[in-house]
Amino acid sequence: MHDYQRPPTLHRYGQQAELELALREGQFRLLASGNCLTLGFSTAWDPALFDLHGADACLIIHNTEEFGERLHRAVQRTLPNWAGIDGAVEYHGRSPLGATFTRTREERNEREWLFAWRPMHSQMSMNPVTVRIGSIEQFAELRARDAYVS
Template identity: 30%
Template sequence: MEVTKIPVLRLPQRLPHAEAIKSFKDNQHSYEAEFWEFQYQTYRYLERLPDESLLTRYADILKNMRALVSEDRHIIPIQSFLSSWYWFRKEHQTRFEFYLRGLQLPSSVPLDITFNNVPIDSIVRPKHPNSGDVLFRYDKREHLDNIVNQGIIRIRPASDFQASEHNIARQDEERSKKHYLPGGYTRITTENGTSIPITGDVERMVTMPNYYIFCMSCDWDQGLFPAFDGDACLIIKNVEEFSRRLEYAATSRLPGWYFHHNPIQYFDPYERAKNEYFDATMSKNFRFAYQREYRFLWMPQNGEEPNGFKFLNLGDLSNLAEVHNESRNQGVSQLNKVN
């Protein structure tokens, strides 16, 4: 039996395949809470995080776990944010920092809680996490109807989001991304080698020129309706054709701009993995991981700047997409196809 200093949440009974674990130069101990505590004591990356920020981090992790822990994610190695195990480790180490500070969580988490997200009333699901073979957009029905029936897609500058959105799910700085080097493990010196005292953590930032984006989600989730103030969901069933039409429709509006699309990669701003992919366009703070974003972007190549919204006409999309309403009946979510 594991000997840990804090209680352990009920962990999955299934591990990734032994060869998958080995491919990351890991072993079974990487999936044990006792080892997580040992790791954290040797590299206490949250030590200088203010109490309020630690509370926010913990709440964000629990929110992600309610959406991302599921049977199909138990088999993904722990290093990936796509893995259930990734989130159990983050939860335990963050709660361990509370313990080391002698702090209590504002509300207790039942230790027998079972995180196992099972989508309710899902119309269609992706083949596997982040596969991007089917996409979802949560919004007002009238906007989604325009997309399907008229093929009108509105793309917007990345800079708009932090400045103009009041919706917390959309409120992010899309042109720059920050992460932190724990001050207790970081050394900064002057040119002559004199150490400069570090009182907190060291902030590092990557930035990109402004660009255009259109965002969707990789999965069905009832929780994303209220998160995006939506009453309906657009489902793209043929992502390859949808992407081709997007690219073609933008050629006359944004000639010469680089077009790219991919699922977002989420990162822990206080514990970056070695060689982890990280940039300002396709990486996001893991506080947003529950959204499972899939992003289409257009990047200028010759110093151009986005200038307001752009409307792209893709033509009739009724053969590629459907819109479904969200309705509730006695507390149970139901879906009715919009014809």
């Protein structure tokens, strides 16, 4: 049995300028992964993930339910013929959510939560898509690598 409740916080490691746009405008870029467009986060604050992602900042989302619902609505408006889902990535065997949500044991330190959208028709384009969900400043923040998080 799997629990698909969103975690209490989501962390996106990246470049300060990109994450500032995400915070102020809710701008996120969905990238192709397998047969889906995806947007990945970590469920953990981990200084090692800064190095892994070549990051100088971390966007921390505190209201993951509000964020997830707004993100899914924005993608639905942009890509109306796509089906969306989000959930935890599986590192110990194949995820019930499919190959897009399956990673190797070596990647388990990322503790990834993934948002993914699949086209309902196979001939649809898998080009990256930018969506905007509006400011998320009321429930998110940017932190530098050396910021202490309890």
